[in-house]
Amino acid sequence: MIPFDFEYYQPASIAEAVQLYNDLQQNGKAPMYYGGGTEIITMARNSSIKTQAVIDIKQIPECQQLETKGQSLIIGAAVTLTAIAEANPFPLLTQAGSRVADHSVQNKITLGGNVCGTIIYHEAVLPLLLADSEVCISGINESRTESIHTVFDQQMRLNNGELVVQFKIPLEYTSLPHWHVKKTKLEKIDYPLITLCALKKDGAIRIALSGACSFPFRGRAMEKALNQPGEDLSKRVAQALQQLPGPLQDTVAGSSNYRRFVLGNLLEDAIDGLEG
Known part of the structure; x- marks a missing residue:
């Protein structure tokens, strides 16, 4: 149960939605756009957010x-x-x-x-x-x-x-060679320890990660290390791990050292799979 009341709006156009937001905000309603609502409902139930108005965008054709x-x-x-x-x-x-x-x-x-x-x-x-x-x-x-x-x-x-x-x-x-893997602590469906996505375009492999750092990212500097021609794969992966854009997360789900170990293995598998 959500522990507060709020107004519900369902605009039929983009213009109506953004105008509603502007009007509601000017009236101090702290509006929020609403799609599926899973995150808003969960966070509202545990009092992490509070709003006086939600704007449901599901009826907007675009x-x-x-x-x-x-x-x-x-x-x-x-x-x-x-x-x-x-x-x-x-x-x-x-x-x-x-x-x-x-x-x-x-x-x-x-x-x-x-x-x-x-x-x-x-x-x-x-x-x-x-x-x-x-x-x-x-x-x-x-x-x-x-x-x-x-x-x-x-x-x-x-x-x-x-x-x-x-x-x-x-x-x-949409049709390029690709790779996806998600590792969690225990369950198949859970927040990621590491999620890795990769695409191969024009002979070069692109890498994007979630769970490694405290934010998702495309690892452009990592890609440069991973796409070095003639270098041993383990050396390329080691160099890529030095190019992370932030510190590895260190949480109950997995220490930073464990995440580094898992990420190294996942990178090797992805590069081997896409280059093979």
Whole structure:
């Protein structure tokens, strides 16, 4: 049970949604956009967040798109992980999304919710980073399309009141050789000890990770080490581990030393698999 009352709105257009947000905020309602609602409900129940108004975006047509247009795959922010898996237009994204939660919860978790939420893992963003995706964003004054590398830096960086509407993925990336693996402490479905996604494009391997550091990232410096021609694989992996963008997490789920050990093995398997 959520221990506070709130107003519920279900706009039918982007313009209506962002205007609602602006009006509600001016009235001190601390509004929140709502897709699947799994994170909002969980955090509200344990009093981690409080709002007086939620804006449900599921009735906005653009937020529900899942289609190919030109040379891009368009996925709306309110499309669930289950819908993505059933359509399977981007197998690496399907694999990453299918391990975020059990199937019943995947029916509610949306792509936008996983990418934009406050839980630090954001596993569904990893394929989007590797595929040089774009993010369609709308606010009260403008709509814009940005590279995901511009707006996602450890977490999604949005201006106040902005709504993520869609993700645009270049079609060429959706059929590339890829690799996905998730290691957890105990259960198949859990927060990751390490989640690794990889794509091979133009002979070079791209790597994105969640769970290693306290934020998800594409490891561009790691990629340089891993793609050195002629070098022994174990040496490349050792050099890549020196190029992490932050300290390895040290938690009850796994110490930093253990994560380093696991990550080293996962990198070797991924490179061996994609180069083999």
